[in-house]
Amino acid sequence: MKFSHSIQFNAVPDWSNNYISYSNLKKLIYQLEKHVNQTHGHTQDAESSPLLNGNAEDPDTVFRRALDLELEKICSFYQSKEREIYEDVGVLLRDEQVFEEDADGLEQDQGDGALRSTSAGAGRARSGSIFRSIGFSGRQRRASTMSASLDEPDEDGDSDDEDPDETEHLNKHRFSAGKERRRSEGAPASESRASRELSRFQRRASESRRLSQGIDDFNDQAFSALYDTGLTLKKRTVSLYVSLCELKSFIQLNKTGFSKALKKYDKILDRALKPVYMDQKVSPAYPFQQETMNTLQDNIKSVESAYADLVTKGDLSEAQRELRLHLREHVVWERNTVWREMIGIERKAQAANMGIGRSFLGGATDPVRARRQGDEAEDGGAKELSTPVGRVRCPRWLFSPSFFLLLAIIAVFVVLLIVPIMKKPEQQNCLAMLVFVSLLWATEVIPLFVTSLLIPFLIVVLRIVRSDEKPHHRLDPKSAAKYAFAAMWTPVIMLLLGGFAIAAALSKYQIAKKIATLVLSKAGTRPRTVLITNMFVAMVASMWISNVAAPVLCFSIIEPILRNLPADSNFTKALILGIALASNIGGAASPIASPQNIIALQNMTPQPSWGVWFFVALPVCIISILLIWLLLLVTFQPGKGTTIVPIRPMKDKFSGVQWFITAVTVGTIVLWCVSHQLEAVFGDMGVIAILPLVLFFGTGILTKEDFNNFLWTIIILAAGGLSLGRAVDSSGLLHTIAGAITAKVQGLSLYGVLVVFASLILVIATFISHTVAALIILPLIHQVGAGMKEPHPNLLVMGGALMCSAAMGLPTSGFPNMTAIMMEDSQTGQRYLRVFHFISRGIPSSIITLLIVISLGYGLMLAVGL
Incomplete structure (x- = not known):
C-alpha cells in the first residue's frame, strides 16, 4: 500500500487535518523536479513555475519551508492533544482510587454488618464517596447496619413499612378471635399461654423479615451503584487507552511521513537533505523526542495497571491482552464505518476513470446511462414484465445483447449437430463443438476460461474422441473423460x-x-x-x-x-x-x-x-x-x-x-x-x-x-x-x-x-x-x-x-x-x-x-x- 493511502486508512478521523500532508509534499516534489529540469533546459519563464514565482530559488529552501510548516502544525496539535489526554488520565486514576476505597468499604460493611452498632456516626459515608451521588442519607446508612438476628427484638420499634402499634393491635385482634373460636369448639384453657407465646414469636419474626428485606434492598442498590460506576470506569479506561495508542500512532505515522517525503525528495532531485533535516529538525521536535515517547509509554502503563486493578484482579498481562482486543475492535469498527464512505468514493473515482478509458470501445460514460446502471444494480438486476398472468420479475441480463448473441451461438451449435456435413458422427459432433467454442472465444460472451472448462464436458458428452489404435472406435464416456483430462495437464x-x-x-x-x-x-x-x-x-x-x-x-x-x-x-x-x-x-x-x-x-x-x-x-x-x-x-x-x-x-x-x-x-x-x-x-x-x-x-x-x-x-x-x-x-x-x-x-x-x-x-x-x-x-x-x-x-x-x-x-x-x-x-x-x-x-x-x-x-x- 502506498504511504499516502496508509496515512488515510490509519489516521484518527477527527485528527485527519493535523497529520503530515504527504500527498501535497509529493506534488511539491514533482513541481520542483519540473522547475529544475526546465531551468537546466533553458525553457524557464514566469508562468511555467508559479510555485517559485519565476525565481530560480534553491529547491532545498522551498522544500524545507514546506516541511517546517508541516512540523509546526504537527507539534502544535500534539501538545494540545497530549495535555488534554494526560489530564483525563489523571482524573481517571483518582476516580479509580476512590472507587477501590468505596468497594473495600462496602465489602467491609457487609462482613461486619451483623456485629456493628447502629449509632448515627457509624453509618456516615466518606467524603468524596461515589455513594453520595445516589442520595444515601445517614438514616438509610444506619438501617443498613441493623442486625438481622431473630433472637433480639428491635428496641426502637422503628420500621419504614408498618407502625408497631398497629401490628400489635392486629396480632391481639387475631389472638382474641382465635381464643373465642377455640372456646366455642371446646378447646382446653391450658392452650392460652402457648397461643400468646406463638403470637409473640410471629410478631418478632415478621419484624425481622421486614428489617432483612430493607437491608437486602439497600445492598442491592449499593451493589448496583458500585457496578454502574465500575462499568463507567472500565469504559473510560478503554477509551483513554485507545486515545493514548492513537497518540502513539500519530507520532509514528508523522515521523515515517517526514522520512519518506525526504527520501522521495532526495531520490527524485538527487539531493541529500534527509539525514540533515531529520537530525536538525525532526528529531529535536517535541513529539519526536525520546523523552516524549517515554512519558507516553508511562501513561499507557498506568492505564493498563488501572485496568488490571479494576477488571482483571491485578493480572497485568490479562489486562494488556483485553485492552489490545478493545483497541483492535475500535480500529476495525472505525475502518468499517468512518472510512467506508471514503473507500467508496475512491472506488467510484477509479470506476469513472476506467469508464473513460473504455470509451474507445463504446463503453457508456454519460451520466444518464451511468445513473441508470446504478439504479439497475440497486434494483437487484431485475426487470418487470407484464404478462397475461400478471407482472413477472426477470433478470436484466436476459435482455442484454450478449444474451441474444449467446442464444444465436447455441442455435448455430444445435444446427451443426443436426445438419449432416461430415460422414462420421464423431467428426460431425467435433465440428459443431469446434465452431461453438471458437465463436464463444471470439465474441467473449462468457469468460474465456469458462469456455475452456466446457471443452472436456462436450468431449465426453458428445463422444468425440476415438482410440489411438487402429481400427479407431469411439471411446465410451468413462474412457473419454480420462482422455480429455489427461490432455489438459501436460x-x-x-x-x-x-x-x-x-x-x-x-x-x-x-x-x-x-x-x-x-x-x-x-x-x-x-x-x-x-x-x-x-x-x-x-x-x-x-x-x-x-x-x-x-x-x-x-x-x-x-x-x-x-x-x-x-x-x-x-x-x-x-x-x-x-x-x-x-x-x-x-x-x-x-x-x-x-x-x-x-x-x-x-x-x-x-x-x-x-x-x-x-x-x-x-x-x-x-x-x-x-x-x-x-x-x-x-x-x-x-x-x-x-x-x-x-x-x-x-x-x-x-x-x-x-x-x-x-x-x-x-x-x-x-x-x-x-x-x-x-x-x-x-x-x-x-x-x-x-x-x-x-x-x-x-x-x-x-x-x-x-x-x-x-x-x-x-x-x-x-x-x-x-x-x-x-x-x-x-x-x-x-x-x-x-x-x-x-x-x-x-x-x-x-x-x-x-x-x-x-x-x-x-x-x-x-x-x-x-x-x-x-x-x-x-x-x-x-x-x-x-x-x-x-x-x-x-x-x-x-x-x-x-x-x-x-x-x-x-x-x-x-x-x-x-x-x-x-x-x-x-x-x-x-x-x-x-x-x-x-x-x-x-x-x-x-x-x-x-x-x-x-x-x-x-x-x-x-x-x-x-
Whole structure:
C-alpha cells in the first residue's frame, strides 16, 4: 500500500487535518523536479513555475519551508492533544482510587454488618464517596447496619413499612378471635399461654423479615451503584487507552511521513537533505523526542495497571491482552464505518476513470446511462414484465445483447449437430463443438476460461474422441473423460507454471526493475536513444516476466520522464506506444513469454529446444523493433523541443535473496536451452520447470498468496485449448480439414503456405485474443504442414506463433496495447494515446513484422532444420 493511502486508512478521523500532508509534499516534489529540469533546459519563464514565482530559488529552501510548516502544525496539535489526554488520565486514576476505597468499604460493611452498632456516626459515608451521588442519607446508612438476628427484638420499634402499634393491635385482634373460636369448639384453657407465646414469636419474626428485606434492598442498590460506576470506569479506561495508542500512532505515522517525503525528495532531485533535516529538525521536535515517547509509554502503563486493578484482579498481562482486543475492535469498527464512505468514493473515482478509458470501445460514460446502471444494480438486476398472468420479475441480463448473441451461438451449435456435413458422427459432433467454442472465444460472451472448462464436458458428452489404435472406435464416456483430462495437464502447463514462478520472483524482489533502471540510466537524454533503449528493455522484460507485466513495469519506470513533459508531447506518445509495441514483439522472444508460445510448443513434434527458439525468434524480434523504432521516429518526430529527465538507477545493492533468485533463474534458463541434450535425465522441459517452483516456494521466497495470484485463467485457457486440439485430432476432423486445405494449396510451395497462414493469423489475431487465435489456428497449421509433400509442420507452427504476437493494430489486440491506451496524464487526466495512434502506427508495425517473419524468419527456420 502506498504511504499516502496508509496515512488515510490509519489516521484518527477527527485528527485527519493535523497529520503530515504527504500527498501535497509529493506534488511539491514533482513541481520542483519540473522547475529544475526546465531551468537546466533553458525553457524557464514566469508562468511555467508559479510555485517559485519565476525565481530560480534553491529547491532545498522551498522544500524545507514546506516541511517546517508541516512540523509546526504537527507539534502544535500534539501538545494540545497530549495535555488534554494526560489530564483525563489523571482524573481517571483518582476516580479509580476512590472507587477501590468505596468497594473495600462496602465489602467491609457487609462482613461486619451483623456485629456493628447502629449509632448515627457509624453509618456516615466518606467524603468524596461515589455513594453520595445516589442520595444515601445517614438514616438509610444506619438501617443498613441493623442486625438481622431473630433472637433480639428491635428496641426502637422503628420500621419504614408498618407502625408497631398497629401490628400489635392486629396480632391481639387475631389472638382474641382465635381464643373465642377455640372456646366455642371446646378447646382446653391450658392452650392460652402457648397461643400468646406463638403470637409473640410471629410478631418478632415478621419484624425481622421486614428489617432483612430493607437491608437486602439497600445492598442491592449499593451493589448496583458500585457496578454502574465500575462499568463507567472500565469504559473510560478503554477509551483513554485507545486515545493514548492513537497518540502513539500519530507520532509514528508523522515521523515515517517526514522520512519518506525526504527520501522521495532526495531520490527524485538527487539531493541529500534527509539525514540533515531529520537530525536538525525532526528529531529535536517535541513529539519526536525520546523523552516524549517515554512519558507516553508511562501513561499507557498506568492505564493498563488501572485496568488490571479494576477488571482483571491485578493480572497485568490479562489486562494488556483485553485492552489490545478493545483497541483492535475500535480500529476495525472505525475502518468499517468512518472510512467506508471514503473507500467508496475512491472506488467510484477509479470506476469513472476506467469508464473513460473504455470509451474507445463504446463503453457508456454519460451520466444518464451511468445513473441508470446504478439504479439497475440497486434494483437487484431485475426487470418487470407484464404478462397475461400478471407482472413477472426477470433478470436484466436476459435482455442484454450478449444474451441474444449467446442464444444465436447455441442455435448455430444445435444446427451443426443436426445438419449432416461430415460422414462420421464423431467428426460431425467435433465440428459443431469446434465452431461453438471458437465463436464463444471470439465474441467473449462468457469468460474465456469458462469456455475452456466446457471443452472436456462436450468431449465426453458428445463422444468425440476415438482410440489411438487402429481400427479407431469411439471411446465410451468413462474412457473419454480420462482422455480429455489427461490432455489438459501436460508438461507444457508445468512449463507455464515455472515461467510464472520466475516472473513472480523477479517482480516481487524488484530484480527486473533494478536491471531495467540500470540500463535506462545509461541511455542519457537524447530522445531517440531513450526511445530505443526503453523498447529493448520492454522486449527483454516481456521475455522473462511475460508481456502482460512488462509494460506495467516499464510505464512505472518512465514516470519521471512523463511528469516533466507536456501531455501532448510527441515524445510521450512515441515512448508509450513504443513500449507497447515492443512488449508485443517480446511476447515471441522466448517460449514462456506468452501463452501462444506454450500452445505452439504443444503442437510441435519434436519440441524445439530453447536454443533453437532463441536462434529464430531473437533476430526476428530485434530487427522488427529497430524498424518500428524508425517508423516512430519518422511519424512522431519526438526530438523537437524535448527535454528528458535522466532516469537514475536504484541505489540499493543486491541482497542475498536477490542473488539466489538470479542464480536459480539463470540456471533454469540454461537447463531449458540444453533440454534436448538432457532428455535422458529430465525427459522434458516441464520437469525442469519444477525446479524454480520448489526452490522459490520451498524457501519461502514466494508464498501461497503468490501462488494464488498466478494467472490461473490463462492456465485454464491453455489447458482447454490443449484438450480441444487433442480431441479434434483424435476425431479425425483435423485430418479431414487439413486434407481439404492441402488440396487447395497444393500448387503452393512451403513458402507460399507460410505467407498465406501468416497473413491469416495476423488478421484474426488483430481482432481477437492472441492466445485464442493460437488455440484455433495452430493445430490446423500443424496438420496442413504434416500433410504436404515436403512436410515442415514445425516451421509453419513457429511462423504462426511469431505472427500471433505481431498482431498489434488495435488497442484491443493484446495486453500491452490495452495497458498503453489506459495511460493518462496525472495532472489533466487526459489519455496520452488515441485509437488513431494504434491504427496509424500499429498496423504498419504488424505489416513490418510480417515481412520480417516471412523473409528473415523463414530463412532462419530452414537453417535450423524446422
